[in-house]
Amino acid sequence: MMKVLLYSEGKKLFSKSGVGIALKHQMSALDKVGVKYTTNEEDSFDIVHINTIGPGAERVIKKSKKLGIPIIYHTHTTYEDFRNSFTLSNAIAPWLRKRLIKLYSSADFLISPTEYAKKLIMNYGITLPIKAVSNGVDNKKFTRSKSLAESFLSENHIRKPLVVSVGLPFERKGVIDFCQIADTRKDLTFYWFGAKISSLLPAKIRRLLKNPPDNVKFPGFIPQEMIIGPYSACDVFLFPSYEETEGIVVLEALATEAPIVLRDIPVYSEWMKHEENCLKGKDNQEFIKHIDRLLESNNLRKKLSSCGKETALERDLSIIGQKLKNIYLEVLDKKQ
Incomplete structure (x- = not known):
């Protein structure tokens, strides 16, 4: 019976990030x-199966090589999204x-969260076998909940329409754009959920979070269990990130049937389809236009929500588990 070491370091630091959630998903x-x-x-x-790139990962690689244990590296981290x-x-x-080149090259096999992330890694000149496997989403857990939506709205005295985003408040994630859009649209309420790791954030982002x-x-x-309320309550899930290897929060929003507006970036080109399961924009003007379209059209919201749920079901953790097992x-088999 095979047994896998799922390795991730800095569990406390990473628990609130995509890498930490990816580890939970693998389990x-x-x-x-x-x-x-x-x-x-x-x-x-x-x-x-290694998920992080710190000194602990190097130690595990050395130990595994000595014992002849095969190494799979999950390429969550890229130069581009750092x-x-x-x-x-x-x-x-x-x-x-x-x-990254040194560590990833020391594995026997690489896994990337998307075809886009896989291309980035191949562009570093790494020639190992590599497969794209989504981080996946638990569709049993992430499901639209009217009661959680209502309690979230009433507990926070929220005036609709509501625009929600989730992620660490980095410039790369589009937090500045999010606030600029909100500034021009005082008729809407905006919520951004994500750990405020102040010590790691540049001064301009700290100022923005304060004021x-x-x-x-x-x-x-x-x-995660509490975020289902905001996903279910929002009129628009706006994710203006400039760079992702997949975007686990996008999968969660799809699973909870939130109408999604995304930045049109390469990572989404193959699986997030404009006018089908999301709306894509290139800048704040387009984002505002898409938000208005969603607020005006119940039919468009319904269409994106139901197509979005299908996309999430295709990436259910039971399917991901089978892919990892294979x-x-x-x-x-190769190692033996």
Whole structure:
């Protein structure tokens, strides 16, 4: 019976980020298909699946190579999506790119969250076998809830229409654009959920979070089970991010049938279709136009919501678990 080490370091720091959520998704996905796993590197295991790029990952690689244990690396982090996030991230990015190439090249097999992320990794000159597998979404957990929507609205005394976004408040995620749009639309209420890791944020973002437009709220991080209320309550889920390897929050919004407005960036070109399961815009003017269209047309909202749910179902964790299981078996088979 095969056993997998799902490895991720800095669990406390990453728990509120996409990488932390991706690890939880892997655990759920493997549970659904009966694959045994551990998150403790001291346990015995047949294969290692690494999610992070710190010194702990290097240690696990060395140990696994010594023992002849095959290594799978999940390429959540890219040079492209590291930029414009933390303080000094742009200065560190070129060094990071070299580190990613070194670490990812030490694996036997790579997994990327999307075809777009896979292309980025291949462009670094890495020639290992690589497959695109979505981070997935738990459709049982993320499902539209009228009662959670109503309690969220009443507890926070929210005046509709409501525009919601979720993510760490980085410049790369479009938090400045979000506030600029809100500033021009005082008739709407805007909520951005995501951990405010102040120590890591540049001064201009810290200032924005302290003094946002008066129709914008930054409640900070709320647990996954509580976020279903805002997803279900919003009239528009606006995600103006400039760079993603997938965007787990987009999958959550699809699963809860929130009408989605996205920035038109390459990561979405193959699976998020304009006018089918979302509306895509290039700038704030287009975002505002799309928000208005959604507020005016019940039919358009319904169409995007139901197509969106189908997209989420195609990426259910039970399907992702089977894909991961197949990759593990294939890699083990090759190694033997």
